[in-house]
Amino acid sequence: MVNYKRNVEELKDKAVFFWTKELIDEEASISVIPTLLNTQSKFISILDVADSSPIAWKLALNLTQDIYPNLFLKHLMVISDIGAEPLKNNDFKSMFPQKTMTYIWKNKSHDYTFQKLLDKPFLNSSKLCVDGKGLIKPCELTPLLEDVIMLLMYAGVSTDESVDEGLKDKCIIGSLLGKRDELEQFIKQRYIWVSRITAGATSNSMGQLAQRYVLKKLQDKLPTWTLSSNGSIPGVSHNNGKTDMSFDIVVCSPQNKWCAIEVSFQFTTNSTIERKSGQAQSRADLIKVAGHKIAYVIDGAGNFKRSSALRTICNYSDCTVAFSPDEIEVLSEFLKTSL
Known part of the structure; x- marks a missing residue:
């Protein structure tokens, strides 16, 4: 018996x-925190070396296999505390009526012309390839991904008056390019917070x-x-x-x-x-x-x-x-x- x-x-x-x-394989498809923590140092290194121009991060991404465009974007979303849902709810056409974001980097004015973001695409984690399943596979740097990356990096130093205050407060990482100590302190503080709230x-x-x-x-x-x-x-x-x-x-x-x-x-x-x-x-x-x-x-x-x-x-x-x-x-x- x-x-x-x-x-x-x-x-x-x-x-x-x-x-x-x-x-383990199924968990990896829905949980992104271990991946982010394991690649945090490489993410910081990319931002540290990408200081020759405000778009030098694109070249740095091409030189590494460990960080790919959608994973790079996911890191930015976490440290800026801006996910796909807040992005979806913003009216970017009103913020940037000329389709261009003007921002200050190293005391000089720069312009970035949006390619797809202002076309009001349906934004969600899956479309941006930043959900658990999307992050398993590297994706190319599409025009939409590049738009969102530039927004999260430089909206905080934009001179456009119509930029949402929430974006101005949170999207500041671009101003820290090449500043290793400040990058490490800022990013690691963010990830301590992220680890605490996601443990449960x-x-x-x-x-x-x-x-x-x-x-x-x-x-x-x-x-x-x-x-x-x-x-x-x-x-x-x-x-x-x-x-x-x-x-x-x-x-x-x-x-x-x-x-x-x-x-x-x-x-x-x-x-x-x-x-x-x-x-x-x-x-x-x-x-x-x-x-x-x-x-x-x-x-x-x-x-x-x-x-x-x-x-x-x-x-x-x-x-x-x-x-x-x-x-x-x-x-x-x-x-x-x-x-």
Whole structure:
């Protein structure tokens, strides 16, 4: 007989501990922060050497393989705190009625004539190739990308009176070309801030990836069943029936039997597993009274450092599995035999 209700030691024997290549590749397609941090020094070097003219950055880009035009633009968007959405909402035709931006660089006046930006293109991260998927592949320096790069570098030193004040405050990096110390201080301060505000979001996105991975594998194995993400089970609720209780994955068999599935894969320690542990008993009690089941998919080196939390979860779980394909198969067999 298959042992579905495992203890921590039995679960650990089946664990994979670290992300599979499949998930690493998928995570890379949506998370850009590691790429930005890994190329930060090269980005600073380009801005440092590109001081012979206000467009010398174009030549510097051609001389390196590590930074390509869309990645260069993404760095500028992060340090200026201006994404695709704010760009989309600006009326650049009104700002630059002559289609030209006049700006001061090294105490001299320069002009840049926009090529595509004033044609009101539909701007989003995908079109600019600066979303996760776009940054996986280098793209050429298109006229639109060049327009946006020049705007983010020099709008802050533009002499055009109609330029938005928000752009003037944020788009100043062009004035620092060739000033290594000032560049490093400014950019690294920005990235400290970016790292702090994205740490939770990155962890959350990885949690969502793990959840979607399990859901997809179960859907493939149970094609006639009903499965949903972040769903609820009839009769299982908070606050005396006033609020439905949400679970990472909800499964309903053709016989209308239900199972809640909670997923946690953490390769570093965080509070997610402690939260799930704190909820484990009350959730199990409510689900049992309603006549249904609850299962957990738990893995990751970080989670196994929280042995007390894992022990609590195992105690109140009807089926506990790790994250490998074989383990998801065990979970699907549990669902087939129990619902």
